[in-house]
Amino acid sequence: MENILHIADLSKTYQSAGRTLTVLDNINFSVTAGSTNAIVGPSGSGKTTLLGLCAGLDRSSSGIVELNGINLGNMSEDKRAQVRNQYVGFIFQNFQLLPTLTALENVMVPLELRGERNIKARALDLLDKVGLAERSHHYPTQLSGGEQQRVSLARAFSNQPKILFADEPTGNLDAETSEKVIKLIFDLNKEAGTTLVVVTHDLELAAKTQRIIRIKGGKLVSDEKTSVNV
């Protein structure tokens, strides 16, 4: 199977008060197109940093990050943004919707940035997919956490991403709402073949994926298939 993501000898360090802090230490793994993967580990172990590097949101200190065969290693922020626009969807624990824009406008932003046509109709379509067409004119503060996360999913789906990165997507949601959001994410994987890489504390969510990668103290400590069929 084709690899959509390939990580080799990946490290990330920060300089702080004259000292070098190693946050990720020589990480290696590849992700097959269409697969579902969880990254788990204690708080502060480097999961969010790792996801950001994989998605091209941030730049590594050393090592290789290849997304869809494109090496993000030495790319400028602008070039990485282009690759993200083309292939990547990203959702965050705290949704990261723009507060001054309605649900519809939030979903329209990436469509507009890509210079697409009929963006209003397409954004409405996307909101409909996540069951929020009737909330399109609501602002983020007028929506529940679950609704905000569904808007952010509609936004993430807008470029039909090859790979969806999700950082604690259910971290701020109650159990019932989490179920809805998780179902939408896995439906996208089943229907469109979108690869999923999710950082989570929720072991039930992790167990729904095909593979669990465990990070501790910036190192990959285990990488195991679950009983979920490929």
Ligand code: ADP
């Ligand atoms: P996790 O997602 O597993 O909780 P993070 O990736 O958020 O872990 O953070 C890993 C470590 O990197 C933490 O110790 C954090 O303080 C440190 N860190 C993250 N970002 C920065 C930064 N910009 N500067 C310095 N240290 C950072």
